[in-house]
Amino acid sequence: MAGLPAKLRLQPTAVKSAVLWGVAAATGGLYLVQPWGWIKKTFLEKPEPEQK
Structure with missing residues (x-):
């Protein structure tokens, strides 16, 4: 660049x-766009453990 x-x-x-x-x-x-529901669901809520 010199x-x-x-x-x-x-x-x-x-x-x-x-x-x-x-x-x-x-x-x-x-x-x-305001995807606040998606952001909350994706990043803030902990997923529930799967039940067998």
Whole structure:
């Protein structure tokens, strides 16, 4: 990357901005879809033991 012009190098502010936009997009997507029941069932509730 040393041979690239300064404008083409990956800048820390560009990475930070991309991460922040990704978090904002994921949060907005979850808000629009609102799969709260699925999240609760999948991650928060303990599965009942199977009875034979």
